[in-house]
Amino acid sequence: MPVLVVLIAAQTKTASYAATAVFLVGGFSDGLDGYLARRHGMITRTGAWLDPLSDKLLVAAPVLTMTALGDFPVWGAVIILAREVAVSGLRVFRGTRGTSMPASDIAKVKTAAQIVAITLYLLPLPSSANGARLAALSLAVAITVYSGLDYFLRASRRPTAS
Numbered sequence: 001m002p003v004l005v006v007l008i009a010a011q012t013k014t015a016s017y018a019a020t021a022v023f024l025v026g027g028f029s030d031g032l033d034g035y036l037a038r039r040h041g042m043i044t045r046t047g048a049w050l051d052p053l054s055d056k057l058l059v060a061a062p063v064l065t066m067t068a069l070g071d072f073p074v075w076g077a078v079i080i081l082a083r084e085v086a087v088s089g090l091r092v093f094r095g096t097r098g099t100s101m102p103a104s105d106i107a108k109v110k111t112a113a114q115i116v117a118i119t120l121y122l123l124p125l126p127s128s129a130n131g132a133r134l135a136a137l138s139l140a141v142a143i144t145v146y147s148g149l150d151y152f153l154r155a156s157r158r159p160t161a162s
Helices: 002-010 013-039 045-068 074-096 105-122 127-157
Strands: none
Touching: 002 013, 002 045, 013 045, 013 105, 045 074, 045 105, 074 105, 074 127, 105 127
């Protein structure tokens, strides 16, 4: 994440392309890691907790950096980060009560949508791409809100172990 933040902060075309590459490699490797763990039955409690955390860090680092630089809409950053904090809090709460909340299928779609939207903001695209950026971000935010609600609804239906 530090390399990604430094590249974004550099605000040059070359650094933007490099930041995009670092971000996409991070997203791809995170997805591949989860896929391989499920495919080979190597799922652990630690992995079930760390994988969603790494997703959150992968998203939060560029969103916070670009927002601070004025290159990412504040409303999008607030909604995305609020959901991530709320779901993390829910996971911690459930974890202290002996139950886990592994990543849901909709959360995986959410992460993919966020990666697409963030990639469009990382790339040094012309202003004519602003509509596509906004559309991708709007879709990602809608899925983000939906997936957050889904976590809380699922948690309310499953009692915690005490």
